[in-house]
Structure formats: C-alpha cells, structure tokens
Amino acid sequence: MATKVTPISGFPELLPRERIAEQHVLDVVRRTFELHGYAGIETRAVEPVERLLGKGGDADKEIYAVSRLAGAVADGRGGGAGSGGEAALGLHFDLTVPFARYVLENAGKLTFPFRRYQIQKSWRGERPQEGRFREFTQADIDVVDVGSLAPHFEAEMPLVIAEVFEQLPVGDFRVRVNNRKIPQGFYLGIGLTDVVTTLRIVDKLDKVGADAVRTMLVDAGASGEQAEQCLALARICTPDGTFAERVRALGVSHPHLEEGLQILTDVMAAAAAATAPGRVVADLSVARGLDYYTGTVYETQVAGFESWGSVAGGGRYDSLAADDRTTYPGVGISIGVTRLVQLLIAKRGLTASRSTPAAVLVAVSAEEERPASLAVATALRARGIPCEVAPAADRFGKQIRYADRRGIPYVWFPGAAEDGGDQVKDIRSGAQSDARAEAWECPPEDLRPALVTA
Amino acid sequence: MATKVTPISGFPELLPRERIAEQHVLDVVRRTFELHGYAGIETRAVEPVERLLGKGGDADKEIYAVSRLAGAVADGRGGGAGSGGEAALGLHFDLTVPFARYVLENAGKLTFPFRRYQIQKSWRGERPQEGRFREFTQADIDVVDVGSLAPHFEAEMPLVIAEVFEQLPVGDFRVRVNNRKIPQGFYLGIGLTDVVTTLRIVDKLDKVGADAVRTMLVDAGASGEQAEQCLALARICTPDGTFAERVRALGVSHPHLEEGLQILTDVMAAAAAATAPGRVVADLSVARGLDYYTGTVYETQVAGFESWGSVAGGGRYDSLAADDRTTYPGVGISIGVTRLVQLLIAKRGLTASRSTPAAVLVAVSAEEERPASLAVATALRARGIPCEVAPAADRFGKQIRYADRRGIPYVWFPGAAEDGGDQVKDIRSGAQSDARAEAWECPPEDLRPALVTA
Numbered sequence: 001m002a003t004k005v006t007p008i009s010g011f012p013e014l015l016p017r018e019r020i021a022e023q024h025v026l027d028v029v030r031r032t033f034e035l036h037g038y039a040g041i042e043t044r045a046v047e048p049v050e051r052l053l054g055k056g057g058d059a060d061k062e063i064y065a066v067s068r069l070a071g072a073v074a075d076g077r078g079g080g081a082g083s084g085g086e087a088a089l090g091l092h093f094d095l096t097v098p099f100a101r102y103v104l105e106n107a108g109k110l111t112f113p114f115r116r117y118q119i120q121k122s123w124r125g126e127r128p129q130e131g132r133f134r135e136f137t138q139a140d141i142d143v144v145d146v147g148s149l150a151p152h153f154e155a156e157m158p159l160v161i162a163e164v165f166e167q168l169p170v171g172d173f174r175v176r177v178n179n180r181k182i183p184q185g186f187y188l189g190i191g192l193t194d195v196v197t198t199l200r201i202v203d204k205l206d207k208v209g210a211d212a213v214r215t216m217l218v219d220a221g222a223s224g225e226q227a228e229q230c231l232a233l234a235r236i237c238t239p240d241g242t243f244a245e246r247v248r249a250l251g252v253s254h255p256h257l258e259e260g261l262q263i264l265t266d267v268m269a270a271a272a273a274a275t276a277p278g279r280v281v282a283d284l285s286v287a288r289g290l291d292y293y294t295g296t297v298y299e300t301q302v303a304g305f306e307s308w309g310s311v312a313g314g315g316r317y318d319s320l321a322a323d324d325r326t327t328y329p330g331v332g333i334s335i336g337v338t339r340l341v342q343l344l345i346a347k348r349g350l351t352a353s354r355s356t357p358a359a360v361l362v363a364v365s366a367e368e369e370r371p372a373s374l375a376v377a378t379a380l381r382a383r384g385i386p387c388e389v390a391p392a393a394d395r396f397g398k399q400i401r402y403a404d405r406r407g408i409p410y411v412w413f414p415g416a417a418e419d420g421g422d423q424v425k426d427i428r429s430g431a432q433s434d435a436r437a438e439a440w441e442c443p444p445e446d447l448r449p450a451l452v453t454a
Numbered sequence: 455m456a457t458k459v460t461p462i463s464g465f466p467e468l469l470p471r472e473r474i475a476e477q478h479v480l481d482v483v484r485r486t487f488e489l490h491g492y493a494g495i496e497t498r499a500v501e502p503v504e505r506l507l508g509k510g511g512d513a514d515k516e517i518y519a520v521s522r523l524a525g526a527v528a529d530g531r532g533g534g535a536g537s538g539g540e541a542a543l544g545l546h547f548d549l550t551v552p553f554a555r556y557v558l559e560n561a562g563k564l565t566f567p568f569r570r571y572q573i574q575k576s577w578r579g580e581r582p583q584e585g586r587f588r589e590f591t592q593a594d595i596d597v598v599d600v601g602s603l604a605p606h607f608e609a610e611m612p613l614v615i616a617e618v619f620e621q622l623p624v625g626d627f628r629v630r631v632n633n634r635k636i637p638q639g640f641y642l643g644i645g646l647t648d649v650v651t652t653l654r655i656v657d658k659l660d661k662v663g664a665d666a667v668r669t670m671l672v673d674a675g676a677s678g679e680q681a682e683q684c685l686a687l688a689r690i691c692t693p694d695g696t697f698a699e700r701v702r703a704l705g706v707s708h709p710h711l712e713e714g715l716q717i718l719t720d721v722m723a724a725a726a727a728a729t730a731p732g733r734v735v736a737d738l739s740v741a742r743g744l745d746y747y748t749g750t751v752y753e754t755q756v757a758g759f760e761s762w763g764s765v766a767g768g769g770r771y772d773s774l775a776a777d778d779r780t781t782y783p784g785v786g787i788s789i790g791v792t793r794l795v796q797l798l799i800a801k802r803g804l805t806a807s808r809s810t811p812a813a814v815l816v817a818v819s820a821e822e823e824r825p826a827s828l829a830v831a832t833a834l835r836a837r838g839i840p841c842e843v844a845p846a847a848d849r850f851g852k853q854i855r856y857a858d859r860r861g862i863p864y865v866w867f868p869g870a871a872e873d874g875g876d877q878v879k880d881i882r883s884g885a886q887s888d889a890r891a892e893a894w895e896c897p898p899e900d901l902r903p904a905l906v907t908a
Contacts, residue, residue, distance in 0.1 A: 005559040005777075008543070011498035013556065015563055016570070019495050035835040037812035037842030041473050044465035044589055045499075045575060049523065062524070068579035069503065069517040069544060089462070090523060102467065105459040109469055111809065111859050113845045116470070121499060125522035135498055150845060152824060273825060274832065323459075355565065358491035370606060371727060378728065381489040388491030391567045391604060405565050 010134030012342060017407075020352035020449045022341045025168060026119060029139045029335060032164045036156075038117035038141050043098035045121070049088040051101060062124040064091040091123040095140045096292075096314075096332060100321035103144055103328050112328075113145040113153070119337070131308035131339050140314075142332030144321060149329040151263050154296040154316055155270035157333040161300060161312045162275045164335065169348055169453045172303035175312070176237075176283035177271075179264045179296050182247065183233060183284070185257025190229050192222055202234050203287035234285040241268045243282040260295075267296060292317040298333050302340075305347060311340045349454025354407025359446050360387035360424070361403040362412045367393045372414045376422065379437035380412075385447065387412070400427055409446045412437075464588030466796060471861075474806035474903045476795045480573060482621045483593045483789060490614050492571035492595050497552040499575070503542040505555060516578040518545040545577040549594045550746075550768075550786060554775035557598055557782050566782075567599040567607070573791070585762035585793050594768075596786030598775065603783040605717050608750040608770055609724035611787040615754060615766045616729045618789065623802055623907045626757035629766070630691075630737035631725075633718045633750050636701065637687060637738070639711025644683050646676055656688050657741035688739040695722045697736040714749075721750060746771040752787050756794075759801060765794045803908025808861025813900050814841035814878070815857040816866045821847045826868045830876065833891035834866075839901065841866070854881055863900045866891075 007013070014022055030040070052063050066089045092098045095118045103110065119139040128134060141160060143153045158175040165173050187198050201216045210231055217227040229250060236246050244261045264282055271280035288297035295316030302311060314333035321328035344350035360380060362373045373389045380387045388408075390399045396413070403411050404427055416423040417434045424440060425432040461467070468476055484494070506517050520543045546552045549572045557564065573593045582588060595614060597607045612629040619627050641652050655670045664685055671681040683704060690700050698715045718736055725734035742751035749770030756765060768787035775782035798804035814834060816827045827843045834841045842862075844853045850867070857865050858881055870877040871888045878894060879886040 005555050007559070008498060008500065008502075008541075011500065013498055014495070015560060016493040016495055020493065023494055034811035035838070035840045037810055037840055039470040039474065039810045040477055041468070041470055043467055044462060045577070046462065046465060046589075048462075063522070064520050065523040066518050066520055066545070069519040070579065087462075091520070101459050105461070106469060111856075115810065115842065123499070125524065135500075145845070153845075270828075274828070356491050356493045356569065357488035374724075374728070384489070386489045386491055388569065391599070391607075402565075 008134075010128030010132075012133055012135070012338065014341075014345075016355040017352045017449075018341075018345055018350070020355070020357070021345070021350050021451055022337070024352070024449075024451050025337065025341055025344075026137075026139070028167045029164055029337065030117070030119065032160060032167070033117040033139070033141055036115075036141075036160050038115045041099075041102065041116050041118055042120055043092070043095070043102050043118065045091055045123075046089040047092050047098055047101065049090040052090050052093065052097060062093055062126045064123050064125050065089070066091060093124045094122050095120060095138050095334065096142070096317075096320065099140070099142060099332075100328075100330075103321045103330075104323055107146075107323075107326070107328070113143050113149070115141070115143050117141045131343065133338055133342075136336065136338035139335040139337050140332055142314075142330050144328045144330035146326060146328060149316070149318075149331065151266060151295075152270075153331050154263060155267040157296075157314065157331060158267070158271060158280045158298055159274045161298070161333055161335065162271075162279045165300070165312075166276070166279075168340075169344065169350065169451060170302055170340070171348070173300060173311075174278070174303065175271075175280045175298060175300045176286045177264065177267055177280060177296060177298055178282070178284055178286035178288075179260035179267075180287075180293055180315070181256045181260030181295060182264065183230075183287070185254035185260060186233050186247070186250075186252050187230070189252040189254035189257055190226050192226055192230070194220070198222070198230060199287050202230055202285070203289075205231075205234055205285055237281060237283040237285070239278045239281050240272060241265050241282070243268075243284065247284070263296060288313060288315055292320045294318045296331065302343060305343055308339060308343050309336075311336050311343070344453075349452075351452050352407075352449040353452050354409075354449045356388070356406050356408060357386040357449065358388045358406070358408050359385055359442050359448075360410045360412050361399065361406075361408045362387055362389045362414065363396060363399045364390045364393040365413075365415065369393070369414070373412075376412055376414050376437045380440075383438075385440075385442045400425075403427055407449070410442070462588075464582030464586075466587055466589070466792065468795075468799075470809040471806045471903075472795075472799055472804070474809070474811075475799070475804050475905055476791070478806070478903075478905050479622060479791065479795055479798075480591075480593070483618055483791070484571070484573065486614060486618045486621070487571040487593070487595055490569075490595075490610075492569045495553075495556065495570050495572055496574055497546070497549070497556050497572065499545055500543040501546050501552055501555065503544040506544045506547065506551065516547055516580045518577050518579050519543070520545060547578045548576050549574060549592050549788065550596070550771075550774065553594070553596060553598075553786075554782075554784075557775045557784075558777055561600075561777075561780070561782070567597050567603070569595070569597050571595045585797065587792050587796075590790065590792035593789040593791050594786055596768075596784050598782045598784035600780060600782060603770070603772075603785065605720060605749075606724075607785050608717060609721040611750075611768065611785060612721070612725060612734045612752055613728045615752070615787055615789065616725075616733045619754070619766075620730070620733075622794075623798065623804065623905060624756055624794070625802070627754060627765075628732070628757065629734045629752060629754045630740045631718065631721055631734060631750060631752055632736070632738055632740035632742075633714035633721075634741075634747055634769070635710045635714030635749060636718065637684075637741075639708035639714060640687050640701070640704075640706050641684070643706040643708035643711055644680050646680055646684070648674070652676070652684060653741055656684055656739070657743075659685075659688055659739055691735060691737040691739070693732045693735050694726060695719050695736075697722075697738065701738070717750060742767060742769055746774045748772045750785065756797060759797055762793060762797050763790075765790050765797070798907075803906075805906050806861075806903040807906050808863075808903045810842070810860050810862060811840040811903065812842045812860070812862050813839055813896050813902075814864045814866050815853065815862045816841055816843045816868065817850060817853045818844045818847040819868065823847070823868070827866075830866055830868050830891045834894075837892075839894075839896045854879075857881055861903070864896070 293315035297315035747769035751769035
C-alpha cells in the first residue's frame with residue numbers, strides 16, 4: 001500500500017481551505033445563472049471520438065481516449081479505440097460539443113429557446129503551463145433556439161458574466177466583445193475574399209505585433225493598403241458604442257459589416273444599461289479561434305494577468321447543433337473556473353477563513369459526557385449552524401487549539417455556566433457567555449467560511 | 455455535423471426537470487454534510503493504473519484506462535498505458551482510493567482527525583444493469599486520523615446518512631450495520647481459522663440461501679455444527695442492542711468477538727438516541743465485500759427495492775492510507791447518488807415542479823419595450839427572485855403559454871396597471887394584481903422548483 005504518491009502535472013488539486021474558496025466561487029456562479037433562469041444540466045464525461053474529432057479547431061490533438069483496461073488486455077491491444085465492438089470514446093474537451101449533442105438527442109423533450117447552464121470538468125491532453133490545465137472545471141451558459149435565434153441573447157451573455165465577476169475578488173476585468181460579421185464584411189468590402197486566412201493572420205496580432213501581421217497579410221496576397229485597413233480595423237477598441245463611427249470612418253461598406261455593426265451596437269447599449277463603465281468593451285481584434293462561431297464573440301481578461309488567457313469566452317454559433325431537418329442556433333459563454341480560481345489563488349492569495357464548514361466546536365468534558373455534546377450539536381444543526389463535536393475529551397486548552405488550527409470561531413462548553421447551563425466562547429476575542437443551543441444566534445458573517453484574499 | 459446521436463449504455467443523462475430534482479438531492483446531501491463539519495474536497499478524475507489495480511476487490515476488471523489520442527496515434531499503439539513515457543492513467547472507480555492517496559500526499563498540510571466530504575463522478579466499465587451504471591455520482595464522507603481512530607466515529611456515519619435520507623422522498627429505508635470483528639472472532643472462536651473464506655461464503659447467503667451456504671462451508675472444511683453456528687450468527691438482525699445477547703447465547707467467546715460486540719453496541723446506542731426506530735439495524739449478515747474494511751461496515755437498502763443494491767455503504771479501514779512511517783485509519787460511507795436518484799425517478803416518479811429555476815417570466819409588450827422588462831428582471835434578481843425575460847414580444851397569450859410549458863408560476867406585465875405600474879399574474883389561479891419589482895414578495899414555496907413525486 002506504500003506506493004509513492006505524486007501530483008500529476010496538469011491535474012490540479014486543492015487543499016480544503018482553497019477548495020472551500022473554489023466552492024464559494026462555484027456557488028456565486030450557479031446562483032447568478034439560476035437568477036437569470038438558466039436550467040442546470042449535466043452531460044456524460046465521454047463522447048464518441050468521432051464526434052469530438054474535427055470540432056473546436058485542433059482539438060483532435062488534445063483528446064483523451066477512454067477504454068476498458070480489461071478489454072484492452074483481453075484483446076491484446078491498446079484501447080485508443082473502445083473495446084468489445086463499442087464505439088471509441090473520448091473525454092469531452094469542452095461543454096459546448098456535448099451540449100449540442102444533448103440538444104439534438106433530446107430536442108423533442110426540450111422547450112425552446114432552451115436556456116441551460118452546465119458546470120463540469122473537461123479534459124485536454126495539451127502541455128500544462130500557466131493558466132492551462134489537463135483537467136479543469138468550466139461553467140457554461142447557452143441559449144439555443146430552433147431555426148433562428150433572436151440577437152438580444154447575444155447581448156445577454158456578457159452581462160451575466162460581468163454580474164458573476166463583480167461578486168468575486170477578481171479586481172479589474174474586461175469582457176471584450178466583437179462580431180465576426182464585422183471583419184468578415186470588412187474584408188469582403190476591401191476585396192479580400194479569403195476571409196478565413198485573413199482572420200487567422202489578424203488573430204495573431206497580440207502575439208506577433210503589427211509588423212509581422214502586415215507582412216503575413218501581404219504574403220497571403222493582400223496589398224499594402226488592404227493590410228493597413230485590416231490593422232486599422234483590429235485596432236478599434238471602445239468602451240461604448242463609438243466603435244461604429246470609427247469603423248464607418250474607414251470608408252468600407254458591405255451588408256455583413258452593417259449587420260455586425262448593428263448587433264454589436266445593441267450589445268454595447270445593453271451593457272451600458274446594466275454594467276459598470278469599461279467592463280464590457282467593443283474590441284474589434286477579438287477573433288476567438290476559428291471554429292464554430294458565426295456572430296458575436298467574447299473573451300474576458302483579468303487586468304494585469306492577460307498572459308493567463310481568457311477566463312470567460314464564447315460566442316454565437318449557427319450550425320453546431322443540426323440534424324437533417326433542423327438547425328439549432330445558439331449563443332453561449334464559458335467561465336474557465338479552474339483557470340480563474342488558480343489565478344486568484346496564485347495572484348490574490350485567495351483562500352477561505354477556515355478549513356471546515358463548522359462554525360462551532362462543541363467541547364467534550366469527559367468521554368461519558370459525549371452524548372450531552374452530541375445533543376448540543378444536534379440542536380445547533382437543527383437551526384442551520386454547522387458544527388462538530390470534539391474528537392476527544394482532552395483538556396479544554398487542547399480542544400480550543402483544535403478549533404483554532406481549523407479557524408473555527410466558536411467553542412461551546414456544555415454545562416459550564418454557574419447554573420449548569422452551557423457557555424460559548426468566541427476564541428478570537430476570548431469573550432465567553434452563557435448560551436442555549438436552542439436560542440443562540442451565530443453571527444451571520446461567521447455562519448459560513450468567508451473568502452479571504454491577501 | 456449531422457452525425458447520429460445516441461445514448462451510451464451505462465452513461466445516464468437527465469432532462470432538465472429530472473436534473474433539477476437530482477440537484478435538489480445533491481444540495482440536501484451537501485448541506486447535511488456541512489452541518490456536520492465535513493470539509494468538501496475534490497480529487498482529480500485519474501489515478502495511476504498501478505494504484506487502482508488490486509484495490510477494491512476485482513476492480514481491475516472495471517477500470518477505464520485514459521490515454522492521449524494523439525499520443526496513441528503517434529506511437530502507433532493503443533493507449534491502455536499512458537503516452538510519452540508518463541505513468542499509465544485510469545479513471546477512479548470510487549472516491550475512497552483517491553481520498554487515501556490525497557491524505558498521504560497532503561498529510562503535512564492537513565489537520566487530523568480530518569473530516570472530509572467529496573461529491574464526484576466515478577467510472578466502472580462493468581455491464582450496465584438495474585441500479586448499475588458506468589458513470590455515476592457518489593457522495594462520500596470519511597474521517598481519517600493518524601495512528602488510531604476513536605470508535606465513536608464509527609457510530610457517527612449511519613446517523614448522517616439517516617439524516618440525509620429522512621429529508622428525501624425515499625420512503626422506508628434501512629441502514630444495516632455489522633462489525634467485521636464479530637464474525638472474525640466468532641469463526642476463530644468455533645475453530646474456523648480460514649476467516650476470509652468463511653466470510654466470503656456467508657456473504658452469499660442473500661443470493662444462494664442457507665442450504666447452499668451450509669454445503670459450501672462443509673466443502674471448505676467446516677463441520678456441520680460449525681456451519682450451523684455460522685448461519686445462526688448471520689441470521690441475527692435486531693433494531694436495537696439486543697443482538698449482543700443473542701450472539702452471546704450462541705456460547706462462543708473470543709477477544710475480537712467481544713471487541714466487535716462492544717463497538718456495535720455503541721453504534722446502536724448512538725443510533726437509538728438520534729434516529730427513528732428501525733432506521734439503523736444491527737444485521738450480522740452484512741459483510742460488504744472483502745476489500746479494505748476492518749471494523750464496522752454499513753449497507754443501506756430502500757425497502758421494496760433491495761434488488762437495486764445498496765444506496766449507501768462503507769466501513770472502517772485501518773491500512774488503506776499508509777506510508778512507510780504512518781498509518782491513517784479511517785471510516786467512511788458513500789451515497790450512491792446516481793443509483794438513488796435513478797431509483798426515485800423510476801419507482802417514485804421523482805421530478806421537479808418546473809424545468810427552469812425561473813419563478814417569474816417578465817413579459818415583453820413590444821420589442822422596443824424590452825429594456826423596461828430587463829429593468830424589472832434586474833430588480834427582481836437583486837432581491838433573489840430567479841426570473842427570465844420573454845424571448846419575443848408575442849401576444850400575451852403566447853407568452854403565458856411559454857411560462858406554463860416550463861412550469862413558471864408567475865408572469866409579470868410591466869406597465870399593465872391602470873396607473874401605469876406593473877402587474878403580476880399567478881398563471882395557476884389566474885389571479886392578477888398590481889405589483890412593484892422592488893417590493894413584490896415571491897411566496898417562499900414558489901421561489902425554487904420543488905421536488906414532485908408521483
């Protein structure tokens with residue numbers, strides 16, 4: 001049993017205090033999603049490899065295959081593919097592809113537009129590095145409809161995300177929004193018909209800089225003037241609706257461009273009405289990969305930690321979920337919970353005020369008096385106060401130290417009062433007073449562990 | 455994109471109403487665990503295959519191996535083993551083996567006795583059947599200490615489980631408790647020294663009956679009288695502490711037997727003080743497999759659905775977590791959440807009162823009036839009332855039907871009152887009255903979806 005135990009790179013685990021902090025973050029996320037009427041679902045961890053391949057850009061390089069160990073041994077072969085004639089299975093690498101499959105599979109039983117949230121692990125076999133993990137929790141919201149999807153849902157996504165982030169010790173953050181139709185129409189309007197290649201090159205702007213992008217565009221067939229126009233578009237970034245006049249000032253016109261400008265204008269107007277200034281910005285350099293997005297796209301950075309990558313991204317997709325007869329266009333955004341929490345732990349010292357949910361430790365004066373302490377605990381729990389009973393009838397100093405090491409704020413002493421009643425001690429202040437388990441009010445700020453930052 | 459979508463056997467997924475019901479169950483589980491001072495942790499989904507093999511009986515037949523698909527292709531081999539020289543990984547098949555590893559890995563950073571809960575998926579590649587799944591959620595509590603573990607923790611486990619189940623529409627259930635030391639001491643006391651074989655045979659009692667067990671025991675070397683004694687012990691099942699005198703009446707004595715009887719007597723005394731009569735029973739036939747348990751063992755059946763198997767089981771283990779210098783004995787119990795929820799869905803018609811968290815649908819009278827409806831929604835949410843805004847400015851009859859199909863109880867009409875204020879309609883009763891978003895009280899029973907059974 002004494003096998004060596006070691007962490008596995010890219011599969012982070014948290015100590016209890018950090019996990020309590022992560023759970024707090026997840027509770028904020030869930031409560032906010034539910035306040036906005038998103039219904040929670042879960043999908044299985046595995047999908048047929050065939051379904052995973054070819055979705056989400058180069059995701060095929062990152063898929064974890066799953067196979068029965070016994071099956072693989074019995075077959076005398078490994079199990080990248082499934083065993084026993086079953087379809088080859090892989091762990092999902094995001095929650096969008098499984099959700100699209102879920103919608104197709106259950107379309108007849110769902111009501112549309114369908115608003116759902118989903119908080120689950122995903123797995124990618126890529127090289128672990130700052131902000132990138134092989135196992136990570138994502139928290140997604142999506143709205144899908146049948147046939148067509150109203151554009152106001154595209155305006156809703158960044159508002160929900162901003163509402164979540166405002167409740168967390170994130171500090172300054174920025175939801176950057178663009179609409180794919182804008183560069184698409186713009187490129188067509190200036191005569192660049194290979195939209196995909198142009199987008200792909202401009203997407204590198206942050207990494208390689210303007211000079212390299214200009215060179216690559218020219219290498220791909222653009223004129224110098226066209227390349228300058230592409231760069232001018234990508235440089236537009238405004239905290240309000242003024243991006244549209246700046247785009248129009250570039251003198252390009254195309255129906256796609258106009259459509260994209262209108263939708264993005266509406267998104268920014270909705271943001272102005274519901275979020276603090278500067279939280280949501282129109283940033284025409286956002287491309288959000290090249291996979292299934294067709295309209296509005298989102299990315300979110302924490303100011304000062306842009307190198308960690310986007311902590312909430314997504315966009316509109318029109319053909320991800322489709323069967324022979326029907327398409328289910330949707331829009332969604334996904335919070336990278338693991339990335340966000342790891343960032344907050346590493347850079348903001350995020351932790352919890354205690355390592356246990358217990359607000360009270362009920363002391364035990366002698367082992368034969370344990371039932372009296374259990375009765376106190378039962379009475380406190382019945383009133384919603386988390387507590388535990390001391391593990392041993394040690395001297396009280398040791399029992400208080402037990403509470404202190406865990407950050408439990410109160411120790412309860414059954415029978416300690418002069419009249420034979422109980423007493424409770426706030427071990428932070430040392431204040432001790434008579435109390436009855438049926439009536440004592442735990443201060444609300446002590447009832448649950450609080451988030452703490454450095 | 456029109457790939458066929460089909461369920462995967464053994465990987466159940468729930469529709470939104472059922473998932474809301476499952477989430478309610480999980481919330482009850484978590485709240486109860488936290489009231490008892492268990493700290494939540496999560497462990498990664500994968501462990502080295504080497505660590506999984508040989509723990510938990512014949513679990514090796516059931517392990518899902520995980521490997522990078524790209525790595526497997528590049529290697530020209532399948533991936534039962536890991537790729538690129540990394541250790542071979544498998545998905546965990548329970549939460550106890552990963553927890554034991556977590557304790558060893560973090561022993562220096564934890565405070566003992568360590569009370570933890572863990573609610574996560576596990577995976578087993580076994581054949582799916584009634585009550586058995588390949589992917590399933592478990593909810594575990596364990597207490598682990600250093601060197602030795604006080605027996606009162608063995609009494610605590612069934613009380614927490616009973617408290618959870620009493621809050622759910624489970625109906626009649628029974629936590630059956632035994633102590634491994636009792637049959638162990640008893641068998642030694644009557645001269646049967648091959649305890650493991652005897653336990654293994656008697657464990658089949660439920661399945662094959664007394665005659666077959668008697669024959670197998672005799673085949674294994676027991677005398678007819680010894681076999682009868684084993685059966686007599688296994689038949690003892692009492693709802694209180696009277697099992698001990700019935701065991702002693704069999705006239706066998708051994709130190710292990712006495713020790714086991716004392717601990718089980720304490721467990722039953724604690725149960726009598728804290729649970730309804732008959733919820734926790736001493737059942738000396740409970741063996742709970744043959745893996746790592748060394749003391750008290752638990753199983754839980756829902757009355758009438760014993761064929762679904764145990765919905766909460768566990769026990770005490772003394773050497774599961776151990777390194778070269780230290781052992782960390784523990785006791786734990788695990789709720790089979792997926793099995794329980796699937797049973798409740800199939801046999802009790804478990805579902806939720808609505809398919810969305812939204813208690814209110816805010817109607818939209820015209821698309822240009824959407825901002826007014828959004829403002830109402832924002833005001834309701836600020837007061838903790840989940841709501842959504844109608845997706846389209848359809849005629850009100852259609853918007854009410856939208857709410858009705860989802861089970862949303864209230865529809866809000868901005869500006870519908872005679873004085874230009876708002877109105878809210880309870881679409882179940884048809885009652886409509888003036889209301890202000892800043893003041894309207896949502897009846898508490900309507901604030902969240904309720905559990906519904908047939």
